[in-house]
Amino acid sequence: MTMSQDANRSTGATLPVAGESGAASSAMDRFGSLNIFVRAAETRSFTEAGRQLGISSSAVGKAISRLEGRLGARLFHRSTRSITLTPEGATFLTRCQRIVCEIEAAETELALAHAEPRGRLRVSMPMVSTLMMPVIAAFMKQYPDILLDLDFSDRMVDVIEEGFDVVTRTGDASDSQLVTRVMGSFRQVIVGSPAYFAQRGVPNEPEDLRDHVCLQHRFPSSGKLRRWPLSRDGETLDIELPTIAIATAVEPLTSLAEQGLGLTCAPDFTVRAQLAQGSLVAVLQPYLDSPSTFRALWPSGRQIAPKARVFVDFLSQHLFPAAEPLRP
Missing domain, CATH: 3.40.190.10 (Periplasmic binding protein-like II)
Known part of the structure; x- marks a missing residue:
């Protein structure tokens, strides 16, 4: 073992594999050739493809020739005035366009991931x-x-x-x-104010709601009232609720409930602050359906x-x- 080999082993360094840089360079050359081919095929012009890529038309022609040599197939019919794809070229173009699109999508994704939100x-x-x-x-x-x-x-x-x-x-x-x-x-929660419960009492069973007044939400798109998701032992309860007010938005209903005018049913995240402050109190929780x-x-x-x-x-x-x- 030589001193240099011993030093590399002790530091954990990895010696380059023979031909590794050449293989990477070859792979990059292939991707470059594919991009040149796609530009030439889409523009039907070596000159225009070169202009878009910032290289000469002769460089485009040489890259296409090398690609054809490697593939063992002619990709273009060439004349002094125009170029057209051969059947093999048309088939190859479809595959190459997919590859180029995937690379562009990957680049866009990375760029978006690091972009400032604005x-x-x-x-x-x-x-x-x-x-x-x-x-x-x-x-x-x-x-x-x-x-x-x-x-x-x-x-x-x-x-x-x-x-x-x-x-x-x-x-x-x-x-x-x-x-x-x-x-x-x-979860949906049924809420009322402490003042309301002090006056009307606290419902302990869903059927007790018949002795209370309710503030109900109507879907503006369908005109239907939102069902209060009450159930017992897995069976849905359909209770006719005495209603004092109806609104197409939840906010006015919770505001009315805070003022002691009735009970309402709302998503828990919309009344979290009121529950924490104590301006609203949740009741009948064991009888409400599973989370949404x-x-x-x-x-x-x-x-x-x-x-x-x-x-x-x-x-x-x-x-x-x-x-x-x-x-x-």
């Missing part, structure tokens, strides 16, 4: 999102270069046709044209932009932290 962000959110305004305000302060364009609606929007960057919705997602990410889970999911969706086949990614991450972290016990 620009207009068009988002569709359910009507309950007005109760998320403190979180949205905190997001705007942290990312002042993002212009939020918010659409509050419970209707089924066409994400692609209407040009939304990201859509947030509750429930299941079935559109194969969309990528979905579960941001968190939530809150999702973010965006068009499939499209790398999520940095501005959309940080928005989804921010909402996930601030709306759905580790589950906290509800007040009894």
Whole structure:
């Protein structure tokens, strides 16, 4: 063993493998030749391909000739006026275009991953999102270069046709044209104010709701009332609720509940602050259905932009932290 070999072994250094740099160079040359071929085939001109690539037309011709020699097939019919693809060239072009597109997509993905989030962000959110305004305000302060364009609606929007960057919705997602990410889970809670319960008493069984007054949410798209998800021993309970007010948004209902005017049913993340402060109290928790999911969706086949990614991450972290016990 020589001294240099011993030194390399002691430091953990790896000796270069003979021909390794040559193999890497050869691979790079092949990728370069493929790109030249694609440009020439798409422009039908060695001169135009060279102009786009910043090399001479003769360099393009030599690269194509080397590629044909390596493949053992002619890729172009050449004349003094034009070039056309041979059948072998047309087949090869289809494969090469896929390779070039994959490389460009990988480069774009890396560039987006390191880009600063900025620009207009068009988002569709359910009507309950007005109760998320403190979180949205905190997001705007942290990312002042993002212009939020918010659409509050419970209707089924066409994400692609209407040009939304990201859509947030509750429930299941079935559109194969969309990528979905579960941001968190939530439960529906029935809430009222301490003053209301002091006056009307606390319901201990779902049937007790018949002796209370309720504030109900109506879906603006269908006109139907949101069902309060009550169940006992796995069986859904359909109880006719005495109703004092109906609204197409959750926020006014929770505000009325805080003022002692009745009970309402809302997603727990929309009343977390009121529950923590004690202005609202949750009841009948053992009789409410299992958790639902809150999702973010965006068009499939499209790398999520940095501005959309940080928005989804921010909402996930601030709306759905580790589950906290509800007040009894």
